[in-house]
Amino acid sequence: MGVDSNTLATWLADYDPSQITIGVVASHSSLQILHGARLEGFKTLGIAVGENRRRYYKAFPGAEPDEWLMLENYREMLDYAEWFRKRNVVIIPHGSLVEYLGSTNFRSLQVPTFGNRGILHWESSRDRQRQWLEAGGCTMPKVYTDPHDIDGPVIVKYAGAKGGRGYFIARDYRDFRRNADLEDEFTIQEYALGCRYYLHFFFDPTATDGFQVQGRGSHAGQNLGRLELLSMDRRDEANVDEFYKLGSLRDLREKGIEPSFVVTGNQPVVIRESLLPRAFEMAEGTVSASFELEEGAKGMIGPFCLETIVTDQLEFKVFEISARIVAGSNPFIGGSPYSDINEPFMSTGRRIARSIKKSIADGTLLDILS
Ligand code: ATP
Numbered sequence: 001m002g003v004d005s006n007t008l009a010t011w012l013a014d015y016d017p018s019q020i021t022i023g024v025v026a027s028h029s030s031l032q033i034l035h036g037a038r039l040e041g042f043k044t045l046g047i048a049v050g051e052n053r054r055r056y057y058k059a060f061p062g063a064e065p066d067e068w069l070m071l072e073n074y075r076e077m078l079d080y081a082e083w084f085r086k087r088n089v090v091i092i093p094h095g096s097l098v099e100y101l102g103s104t105n106f107r108s109l110q111v112p113t114f115g116n117r118g119i120l121h122w123e124s125s126r127d128r129q130r131q132w133l134e135a136g137g138c139t140m141p142k143v144y145t146d147p148h149d150i151d152g153p154v155i156v157k158y159a160g161a162k163g164g165r166g167y168f169i170a171r172d173y174r175d176f177r178r179n180a181d182l183e184d185e186f187t188i189q190e191y192a193l194g195c196r197y198y199l200h201f202f203f204d205p206t207a208t209d210g211f212q213v214q215g216r217g218s219h220a221g222q223n224l225g226r227l228e229l230l231s232m233d234r235r236d237e238a239n240v241d242e243f244y245k246l247g248s249l250r251d252l253r254e255k256g257i258e259p260s261f262v263v264t265g266n267q268p269v270v271i272r273e274s275l276l277p278r279a280f281e282m283a284e285g286t287v288s289a290s291f292e293l294e295e296g297a298k299g300m301i302g303p304f305c306l307e308t309i310v311t312d313q314l315e316f317k318v319f320e321i322s323a324r325i326v327a328g329s330n331p332f333i334g335g336s337p338y339s340d341i342n343e344p345f346m347s348t349g350r351r352i353a354r355s356i357k358k359s360i361a362d363g364t365l366l367d368i369l370s
Helices: 005-013 030-039 051-059 074-078 081-086 095-101 103-108 117-123 126-135 173-179 240-246 249-254 273-290 327-332 348-362
Strands: 021-025 043-049 067-071 089-091 154-158 168-170 186-190 195-204 212-214 223-239 261-268 302-310 316-322
Touching (some): 030 327, 043 051, 043 074, 051 067, 074 095, 095 103, 103 117, 117 126, 154 173, 168 173, 195 348, 223 240, 223 273, 223 327, 223 348, 240 249, 273 316
Parallel strands (some): 021 043, 021 089
Antiparallel strands (some): 154 168, 154 186, 195 223, 195 302
């Protein structure tokens, strides 16, 4: 169940545009979102479970919410829908919110939310992501349906795995058999060798200038909106990043040690400038394909991240998309080498707030919320 545009319009009709409050769950990229909202002149609301969570925001007065909603558990947010709407709250979703609520609850949360919640259906399954990204012209790592066909290093991803926990690398079929838990649902993907770049884009469907995304299919010949590149990161992943220091994979495996991919932090990066045209081509294709995913699709709105590996042939392989703000944008609360070119101090969090501010002024909130 989602929220249809009539319902959204009814809620917004009761909102006082001058009193809109940015609400965010206190985790993930909340410091950035709260800081950005404040820079754009919004009132802010933090949503948290546990006094400890609230207390640490005292250390960051520049982002401390004006008001808090303290809960016993995050699912209570569903019961507070009317409370949020009475306070003119617009929720900014991030990965932790979706994880804490569950994707079905998140989609049916009866509160105006930044971005397109409908896209979650496409983002939440590996098969649908592949369909979408390939339709957008991205090259993805090969998938092996039969483990006997493994002919080079692969990464095995379990369906319910979160943040790379529980993934493992296999070099051949024997390796796979030795490590795989065949009871669980998994995907076997080519292990793409190269360097990882997580590209943080922003799509503004209300802007008519700048790098305009060209529509395709039922939108052929139309400009869909402006695509911006805000920043780029690379994740620190424990313990695979430091694994090489301990010897060969074979030696370690004999001792029962496997590399893991648990995200512990993020580092800022930039990419070779000559790769930028291809980066934009992939992102443009992904955005325009998002409008064709189903009839009447609202398409991408706001921040999204293409998670890529660039090979030594200088080719991008896209292994995942996140259709919302990613925590990898946190190193750029003060701006990035890309966003600084256009406007200093423009984080993704602030860019979201700017988008809401402009839509309030133009009367186009329905185009950027769901
Ligand atoms: P999240 O949802 O937090 O993005 P996830 O659990 O969906 O994480 P992935 O992003 O798919 O996991 O992968 C986790 C990590 O595994 C990546 O950051 C990357 O280091 C590595 N990885 C994933 N797919 C590949 C691949 N095909 N080739 C090489 N490395 C990969």
